[in-house]
Amino acid sequence: MSDAVSQKKPGRRAVKTAAAGVAGVALLAGLGTTFAKWYEEQSIGESSLQSGHLNLDVSGAEWVDVNHDNKKIDAATFKMVPGDKLQYTASVTPDLVGDNLEATLKVNTSETVTGDLKDVLKVTTTVGDNNATEKVVKPGDTAAVPVTVVLEFPLTKDGAAPAADKTNWWGSTGEDATVNLSSTKVELVQNDNP
Amino acid sequence: MAVASAVRAAAALVAAGLGIALLSPAGTTLARWHQGTALADTDISTGGFHLTTGELAAVRLQSRFSAEERAFTTGTACQPAPGYSACRDLGGGDVAGQLLVPGDRIELSHTFTALASGDHLEGTVLINGKPAASQLPVGSTVSATVRRGGAPVANPSRISGTDSEDTKKAVWTARVAVATPPMWPSDFQRSKLALGALTISVEQVH
Numbered sequence: 001m002s003d004a005v006s007q008k009k010p011g012r013r014a015v016k017t018a019a020a021g022v023a024g025v026a027l028l029a030g031l032g033t034t035f036a037k038w039y040e041e042q043s044i045g046e047s048s049l050q051s052g053h054l055n056l057d058v059s060g061a062e063w064v065d066v067n068h069d070n071k072k073i074d075a076a077t078f079k080m081v082p083g084d085k086l087q088y089t090a091s092v093t094p095d096l097v098g099d100n101l102e103a104t105l106k107v108n109t110s111e112t113v114t115g116d117l118k119d120v121l122k123v124t125t126t127v128g129d130n131n132a133t134e135k136v137v138k139p140g141d142t143a144a145v146p147v148t149v150v151l152e153f154p155l156t157k158d159g160a161a162p163a164a165d166k167t168n169w170w171g172s173t174g175e176d177a178t179v180n181l182s183s184t185k186v187e188l189v190q191n192d193n194p
Numbered sequence: 195m196a197v198a199s200a201v202r203a204a205a206a207l208v209a210a211g212l213g214i215a216l217l218s219p220a221g222t223t224l225a226r227w228h229q230g231t232a233l234a235d236t237d238i239s240t241g242g243f244h245l246t247t248g249e250l251a252a253v254r255l256q257s258r259f260s261a262e263e264r265a266f267t268t269g270t271a272c273q274p275a276p277g278y279s280a281c282r283d284l285g286g287g288d289v290a291g292q293l294l295v296p297g298d299r300i301e302l303s304h305t306f307t308a309l310a311s312g313d314h315l316e317g318t319v320l321i322n323g324k325p326a327a328s329q330l331p332v333g334s335t336v337s338a339t340v341r342r343g344g345a346p347v348a349n350p351s352r353i354s355g356t357d358s359e360d361t362k363k364a365v366w367t368a369r370v371a372v373a374t375p376p377m378w379p380s381d382f383q384r385s386k387l388a389l390g391a392l393t394i395s396v397e398q399v400h
Contacts, residue, residue: 053227054227054228054229055229056229056231058231061233061234063234065313065314067314068314073313075234075236075237075238076234076235076236078238078239078313079238079239079240079241079311079312079313079315079355080238080239080240080241080312080313081240081241081242081312081313081314081315081355081398082398083314083400084313084314086238088233088234101227103227103228107233108230117240149233151238153240155400162400166397169397169398172242172243174240174242175240175241175242175243176239176240176241176242176311177239177240178237178238178239178240179237179238179239179240180237181232181233181234181236181237181238182232182233182234182235182236182237183232184232184233184234185230185231185232185233186230186231186233187228187229187230188228188229188230189226189227189228190226190227190228191226192226
């Protein structure tokens with residue numbers, strides 16, 4: 001009886017040894033590497049790199065009726081008719097941070113007038129001084145830039161006085177249409193990095 | 195190893211897909227920064243004139259001949275105006291079937307609405323009978339009276355984008371009287387008179 005037990009011990013040890021070996025191999029294989037090599041690392045800088053930013057702040061925005069003593073109007077309720085001229089003014093302060101950052105400030109009017117109004121309403125913009133339509137700004141340019149948008153519904157098709165025979169009148173063209181102010185944006189767009 | 199290669203290939207494809215997605219239709223990169231602010235939360239609208247013709251409310255025929263001297267094809271008898279011997283109220287559809295004779299006077303009553311929409315829009319409403327008169331025998335006259343919401347107004351009459359809402363909603367009535375002379379040239383016999391040439395127009399005042 002005791003011989004039988006003592007005869008089984010070497011077999012169990014062998015099984016345990018084999019299992020341990022297999023587990024070790026599996027661990028190494030699963031991690032795909034060995035723990036047997038040395039390594040060491042050092043940070044390449046004492047501080048982290050930070051990205052910059054590009055922002056703009058619009059203040060003092062208002063719409064006025066140019067042909068009526070620049071009276072302030074509510075764009076939401078005003079209805080334009082031939083002969084009207086409205087002007088938007090605002091001060092835009094750019095805020096740029098970035099070593100190689102440069103951007104262009106402009107007014108995007110590509111979607112301002114569509115449909116019937118596209119050939120009727122005149123849209124002009126100025127950014128900054130000298131009637132420019134855009135201005136390049138850089139980090140440190142923190143002065144407010146005046147921006148204007150003028151919407152003009154000419155009195156007649158040719159800009160002349162209304163003809164007696166009504167040939168240069170608008171007829172019904174441009175009636176009950178919409179000027180897409182919500183799609184017209186003062187934009188600051190990053191220039192290509194030189 | 196084969197599985198790892200497949201994973202790398204898939205990752206490369208995804209990266210390429212993202213790269214393409216970042217390109218705009220114009221082929222330029224969208225990778226630059228930009229910031230924008232709309233000029234307004236709402237849009238500006240344009241105004242306009244709104245002229246809507248209503249119905250031919252009534253047609254009255256005044257005749258210098260009595261009912262016995264001429265044949266009325268239809269209509270209801272009414273009180274003749276001074277200087278006339280017979281009167282018939284006609285429905286709008288009966289006008290075309292009624293034969294006119296020299297001296298007849300047709301009175302048309304037509305409703306319409308006219309309003310201006312626009313902060314600085316002013317206009318005039320005009321009932322114009324001249325085109326009709328030009329097709330009638332010489333000596334014919336066309337006159338018009340206009341009421342707005344029941345109150346008499348001038349012809350032409352002004353409307354404004356700043357009129358009150360009640361005023362804008364008011365129904366207009368144009369009463370047009372077309373009086374023909376007692377004698378017609380013979381070439382007007384069996385001819386059609388285009389009374390439809392009476393026009394209502396609205397035009398901007400500059």
